[in-house]
Amino acid sequence: MNSINKTNEFVFQTYLRRGKAFVRGEGSTLIDEEGKAYTDFLAGIAVCNLGHCHPKITRAIENQAKTLVHVSNLFYTAPQADLAAALVEKSFADRAFFANSGAEANEAAIKLARRYFQSKGNKNRYRIITMEQSFHGRTMATLSATGQDKIKEGFAPLLQGFVHVPFNDIDALRQALDETVCAVMMEPIQGEGGVIPADPSYLAKVRTLCDETGTLLIFDEIQTGMGRCGTLFAHELYGVTPDIMTLAKALANGIPIGAMVATKDAAKGFDFGSHATTFGGTPLATAAALEVVKIISDKDFLEAVNEKGDYFRQKLTELKEKHSMILDVRGRGLLVGMEIDIDKVKDKDAGFFVANCFKKGFIINGIQDKILRFAPPLIIEKTEIDGLVAVLDSLF
Numbered sequence: 371m372n373s374i375n376k377t378n379e380f381v382f383q384t385y386l387r388r389g390k391a392f393v394r395g396e397g398s399t400l401i402d403e404e405g406k407a408y409t410d411f412l413a414g415i416a417v418c419n420l421g422h423c424h425p426k427i428t429r430a431i432e433n434q435a436k437t438l439v440h441v442s443n444l445f446y447t448a449p450q451a452d453l454a455a456a457l458v459e460k461s462f463a464d465r466a467f468f469a470n471s472g473a474e475a476n477e478a479a480i481k482l483a484r485r486y487f488q489s490k491g492n493k494n495r496y497r498i499i500t501m502e503q504s505f506h507g508r509t510m511a512t513l514s515a516t517g518q519d520k521i522k523e524g525f526a527p528l529l530q531g532f533v534h535v536p537f538n539d540i541d542a543l544r545q546a547l548d549e550t551v552c553a554v555m556m557e558p559i560q561g562e563g564g565v566i567p568a569d570p571s572y573l574a575k576v577r578t579l580c581d582e583t584g585t586l587l588i589f590d591e592i593q594t595g596m597g598r599c600g601t602l603f604a605h606e607l608y609g610v611t612p613d614i615m616t617l618a619k620a621l622a623n624g625i626p627i628g629a630m631v632a633t634k635d636a637a638k639g640f641d642f643g644s645h646a647t648t649f650g651g652t653p654l655a656t657a658a659a660l661e662v663v664k665i666i667s668d669k670d671f672l673e674a675v676n677e678k679g680d681y682f683r684q685k686l687t688e689l690k691e692k693h694s695m696i697l698d699v700r701g702r703g704l705l706v707g708m709e710i711d712i713d714k715v716k717d718k719d720a721g722f723f724v725a726n727c728f729k730k731g732f733i734i735n736g737i738q739d740k741i742l743r744f745a746p747p748l749i750i751e752k753t754e755i756d757g758l759v760a761v762l763d764s765l766f
């Protein structure tokens with residue numbers, strides 16, 4: 371049995387996979403079992419931001435694997451301390467809590483927001499406002515926070531206390547924000563929702579509303595963080611800082627890790643014993659993440675991300691001018707979405723483009739049938755962008 375048949379036989383059938391097994395990756399290229407090369411415009415869903423098997427990350431993992439992999443959070447380790455210090459230095463935050471995935475980082479943020487008020491005796495302030503079309507994870511609490519009904523089907527009853535309001539609608543938020551709300555939780559740019567950026571004036575007003583009502587503001591930067599949008603964290607583009615931010619995905623370039631960082635004040639919601647996880651912040655994951663933070667926070671690196679992102683969106687905009695089936699090109703940095711009019715040409719939905727790009731050696735992703743999402747490694751070359759754009763051009 372080959373690995374495709376074995377997977378189909380023995381792994382839970384929760385993922386619709388493409389019919390190839392990958393055996394190797396280097397930079398922006400993935401190689402399948404038959405030796406065919408693919409240019410990766412998905413990076414493991416915005417995870418391998420430095421490309422596959424980046425030599426410096428591989429070295430950091432290798433060195434740490436030979437030295438110390440895990441000791442638990444009952445003890446101190448240098449990589450965890452150094453990563454926390456680096457995240458604090460590079461952000462608005464004063465403290466970090468480490469987890470193992472995006473959903474867990476968001477769970478930590480949800481728990482922190484509730485406990486922040488409950489530990490002060492304010493037991494009625496527990497509701498969390500999130501956005502329609504948002505995505506915050508698949509655990510019960512993060513599923514409850516998520517603003518997409520489809521993925522909640524069959525899991526009722528979900529957790530109480532989550533309210534969803536339309537994204538980019540400040541009046542809806544103002545109306546929902548009463549004295550029972552402990553936090554507003556949102557992605558500065560919705561990823562799974564279709565690559566939808568917050569309007570700059572909206573985000574500034576969200577901050578103001580939170581300040582006026584003493585509500586905590588949580589930014590889920592699990593997809594948008596780590597240079598993806600051309601700044602280390604996407605909220606820097608807006609000049610608006612949250613009280614709590616969650617990270618995961620690209621933080622260790624593929625080694626599982628999640629992080630919740632918070633201001634000194636918000637961090638007061640947790641004290642000894644109030645939250646924990648066995649694997650959170652292992653020396654292995656944090657050593658890899660430390661190297662990632664060093665590389666991505668470099669000014670020239672981020673400038674190159676912006677330049678390539680502008681180039682990519684310009685090329686896609688040129689396609690839009692040529693093909694009326696393209697309705698919109700959007701995004702920031704190298705998180706790019708292209709919306710297509712699926713009613714216009716029969717059978718040419720997102721799946722059609724994903725499958726045909728794959729056949730031609732390009733990995734892209736489709737969301738909600740009508741949006742193509744591109745999240746290449748941030749080291750992608752302009753020639754590789756040109757290659758994909760030419761293939762897309764031929765498919766309309």
Ligand SMILES: Cc1ncc(COP(=O)(O)O)c(C=O)c1O
Nearest residue numbers: 471472473505506507561592593
């Ligand atoms: C914005 C956002 N939050 C949370 C998550 C959940 O992360 P994970 O799959 O690591 O649990 C994702 C994953 O796609 C995400 O994009």
